[in-house]
Amino acid sequence: MNARHPDIACLAVAPAFEVERIRADFPILHIEVEGKPLVYLDNAASSQMPQSVIDRVVRYQTTEHANIHRAVYTLSERATAAFEEARVKLQRFINAPDEREVIFTSGTTDAINLVMHGYGRKFIKSGDEIILTTLEHHSNIVPWQMLAEETGAIIRVLPINDAGELCLEQFEPLFNARTKLVGVSHVSNALGSINPIKQMIAMAHERGVPVLVDGAQAPAHMPVDVQDLDCDFYTFSGHKLCGPTGIGVLYGKAELLEKMQAFKGGGDMILSVSFEKTVYNTIPHKFEAGTPPIAAAIALGAAVDYLQAIGMDAIARYEHTLLQYATAQLSALPGLRLIGTAHNKAAVLSFMLEGIHPHDVGTLLSQEGIAVRTGHHCAQPVMTRFKVPATTRASFAFYNSMAEVDALVAGIRSVQKVFA
Amino acid sequence: MADQKALYQEVILDHNKKPRNYGTLEDPSHHAEGHNPLCGDHLSVALHLHNETIDQIAFHGDSCAICKASASMMTAAVKGRTRAQAQALTQEFIAMTTGKLDQSQPNQIGRLAVFAGVRDLPTRVKCAILPWHTLQAAFNSKGTASTEV
Numbered sequence: 398m399n400a401r402h403p404d405i406a407c408l409a410v411a412p413a414f415e416v417e418r419i420r421a422d423f424p425i426l427h428i429e430v431e432g433k434p435l436v437y438l439d440n441a442a443s444s445q446m447p448q449s450v451i452d453r454v455v456r457y458q459t460t461e462h463a464n465i466h467r468a469v470y471t472l473s474e475r476a477t478a479a480f481e482e483a484r485v486k487l488q489r490f491i492n493a494p495d496e497r498e499v500i501f502t503s504g505t506t507d508a509i510n511l512v513m514h515g516y517g518r519k520f521i522k523s524g525d526e527i528i529l530t531t532l533e534h535h536s537n538i539v540p541w542q543m544l545a546e547e548t549g550a551i552i553r554v555l556p557i558n559d560a561g562e563l564c565l566e567q568f569e570p571l572f573n574a575r576t577k578l579v580g581v582s583h584v585s586n587a588l589g590s591i592n593p594i595k596q597m598i599a600m601a602h603e604r605g606v607p608v609l610v611d612g613a614q615a616p617a618h619m620p621v622d623v624q625d626l627d628c629d630f631y632t633f634s635g636h637k638l639c640g641p642t643g644i645g646v647l648y649g650k651a652e653l654l655e656k657m658q659a660f661k662g663g664g665d666m667i668l669s670v671s672f673e674k675t676v677y678n679t680i681p682h683k684f685e686a687g688t689p690p691i692a693a694a695i696a697l698g699a700a701v702d703y704l705q706a707i708g709m710d711a712i713a714r715y716e717h718t719l720l721q722y723a724t725a726q727l728s729a730l731p732g733l734r735l736i737g738t739a740h741n742k743a744a745v746l747s748f749m750l751e752g753i754h755p756h757d758v759g760t761l762l763s764q765e766g767i768a769v770r771t772g773h774h775c776a777q778p779v780m781t782r783f784k785v786p787a788t789t790r791a792s793f794a795f796y797n798s799m800a801e802v803d804a805l806v807a808g809i810r811s812v813q814k815v816f817a
Numbered sequence: 818m819a820d821q822k823a824l825y826q827e828v829i830l831d832h833n834k835k836p837r838n839y840g841t842l843e844d845p846s847h848h849a850e851g852h853n854p855l856c857g858d859h860l861s862v863a864l865h866l867h868n869e870t871i872d873q874i875a876f877h878g879d880s881c882a883i884c885k886a887s888a889s890m891m892t893a894a895v896k897g898r899t900r901a902q903a904q905a906l907t908q909e910f911i912a913m914t915t916g917k918l919d920q921s922q923p924n925q926i927g928r929l930a931v932f933a934g935v936r937d938l939p940t941r942v943k944c945a946i947l948p949w950h951t952l953q954a955a956f957n958s959k960g961t962a963s964t965e966v
Contacts (some may be wrong), residue, residue: 517909638910756856760941772856786857786879815825816833816882 410455414715416798418709419560421795422447433766434803441745441792442770443590443636444617450639450720453699457692464688466665468814480691483698484681490692491631492622493648497504500654500681501694504645505613506536509580510646511684512609513540513667515657516630517578523549526579528606530555530563532585532592535775537611541580550577557782561737568600576606583621583631584614587776587790588737589745590718592771594627602627613637617794618716620667620709635693640700644693654680658682661686672683712795719793722746723802730809736788744793747774751817755789762789763806766791824934824941825882828890833882838873849930851878851951851962853943858884862892862951869899876951881944883935890929892966898958907949914945 400788420426425445428435437445463473464612465480481496488496502508517540521527527541529552547553548640549631553571563581580602584591598608615621617638623631630653635644649657659666659677663686668676704712723746727733750758751803759771770790773780780786842848845863851857860878864871874896876888891910895903906925913926914916916936935945947962954962 416877754858756858756941756944757825757882757883760938769864780857 405529413454414711414795416715416796419796420798422703424448430766430768431764433764436765436767436801436808438791438793438797438801438805439574439768439770440617440637440794440797441589441614441774441790443642444639444794445796446639446641447703449703450641450696450699454641454692454696457695458470462692465691466682476691480689483694484690486698486701490621490705491616491646492624495651497680498648498651498654500647500649500684500687502632502645502647502684503643503690505611505632506645508647509609509611509643511536511660512630512632512649512657513544513579514660515684516607516653517541517544517550519547519656520546520549524551524575526551526553526573526575526600526797527556527578528553528568528576528581530581530592531557531765531778532561532563532582532588532776533580533650533778534582534586534589534611534613534730536613536776536789537580537582537609538778551575554778555581555778560739561585561590561779561783562741563590563592563597563738567807568597572601572604572606576604579606579608580611580773581608582611582614584612584618584737584745585737585745585776585779586614586745587779587788588739588747588772589614589743590737590739591615591743592740593741594628598627598629614743614745616709617704617712618622619713629653631664635700637696638700640697641690641693641705643690644697648699649734650810651680653771657684659683659686659771664689665689685751701805705797715795716744716793719797719799719802720746722799723791723793723805726802726806727809730806730813731743732813733809736783744797745790746792747788747790749785749788750813753812755787756811757791757816758809761812762805762808765804765811767805767808769805824932824938825933827927828931829882829886832886832889836876836889837883838875838889838896840877842873842875845873845875847958849951849953849954849958849962851947851954853880853884853947855943856881858944858947860884860888860948860951861889862948862955864952864955866900870900871895871898872904873901873950876948880916880947883941883944884947887932887945890931891948891952894929895952903952904956905955910949911946914942 463476465477484499488499601608609630610628612631612633632647636642666686734749736747754773772787842863846866848863850861862876868940873916874892909924914935932945935941950962
């Protein structure tokens with residue numbers, strides 16, 4: 398009804414977010430761990446999968462599986478259609494102008510490495526400069542260091558303030574005539590800071606510099622519109638988006654993808670092969686060598702269907718209320734220090750407990766059925782900036798409840814009691 | 818099932834809060850640094866061997882409770898013992914924490930048995946054995962030990 402009358406939907410008051418109804422869609426949220434109900438708060442590492450996505454994998458494997466883009470028989474054509482339909486779903490999910498700009502990768506790391514090999518190795522030379530930020534995950538640092546080591550390019554780093562926000566006023570001075578690329582995360586995995594990427598992209602474009610956005614932590618938590626951002630590359634992973642592992646997406650502007658060199662060579666990425674000369678396929682296939690994870694791509698299509706049925710705006714609003722509640726509750730605990738207090742923040746709480754190592758916190762919370770991440774979160778420069786070896790991190794998703802925040806608070810109190 | 822509460826029992830919490838032999842030695846004959854790059858933990862172990870007997874030993878560093886208590890109890894256990902005895906105890910401790918200790922044979926584990934529970938926590942085994950690897954590195958004068966060989 399509302400779909401046919403969007404104007405009426407706009408007038409309606411936003412309905413309450415029915416988290417219990419949503420939780421019913423996720424079988425794993427109803428298991429017990431250590432004899433306690435699972436409280437899953439490690440969504441920044443990987444999210445859980447709703448039944449509709451699980452069912453889609455089963456249906457594909459049960460009745461649709463064949464290799465794609467090759468054979469003329471019905472089953473292969475059906476699998477190819479489902480795979481390409483998933484590409485279109487992902488295109489619409491991030492509002493990419495053209496489905497050819499959506500490349501399936503094995504995940505964010507693979508997507509960033511693709512840009513490093515395909516764009517970096519072709520266009521970034523000795524003495525050229527790449528701007529990264531202190532907030533980056535190792536997957537948006539190490540590939541560029543490998544490139545710098547190979548080519549003699551130089552990496553410059555935009556620092557953060559004590560709240561874990563990028564020092565935007567220091568961004569512009571990092572540019573010079575040799576700047577060839579900016580790599581920045583949309584949302585910090587370690588701290589939850591939401592970076593002002595739209596503004597940064599505009600600033601980089603004024604200087605003719607393309608921008609790669611590491612979007613691993615964003616699309617499951619907020620609407621992402623690559624045309625509005627005007628980013629040149631946007632990378633994300635399926636398994637942080639209620640989809641399976643082993644699948645991810647590189648969005649790239651067609652004109653950039655077309656002039657990039659191929660990354661992996663093999664089947665499907667060629668038009669013709671002879672020992673004299675091989676002609677590469679057009680985008681996106683040029684970057685999809687070999688048989689892709691077909692089932693995973695189709696399941697990711699089902700996952701974004703699921704998320705869009707709930708609505709990314711509704712998810713973002715609900716997760717913000719979770720963040721506000723959790724921040725208030727955790728801040729009230731004596732001996733707890735939040736690491737990362739950005740004004741604009743996703744529902745991630747990294748913290749230290751006075752006198753208690755994060756690994757001890759993680760092990761003891763696990764006994765209460767609570768899954769949190771402890772360690773450096775593959776973001777050691779962030780840990781160094783805050784002078785901590787590791788933190789405990791609770792990261793929320795739209796299927797987490799206020800009651801789970803309370804369970805976390807009770808769990809932290811019990812850890813403090815053990816060490817009292 | 819892993820019983821983590823049993824792991825965090827009084828004796829481990831006590832050694833974490835009041836570690837024995839915590840500090841440095843003025844003139845060690847052997848010393849080494851230990852690192853767990855996965856969690857950022859590090860500790861250093863220094864000892865003095867006199868006629869193949871450990872007459873002084875000390876450790877210090879930043880680590881979780883399991884690692885610190887293990888280091889504290891290790892130093893207490895090997896002080897006054899020979900290098901060979903300390904190496905044999907290291908083998909037994911590592912075997913116990915990885916679930917490979919032959920219970921039918923006599924051993925020197927004694928109070929160190931409080932760490933047996935880590936065998937059910939694969940991610941925490943490294944915390945418990947880092948001090949012991951560092952002790953071996955000190956004997957071998959390698960200077961450093963890592964949980965990631």
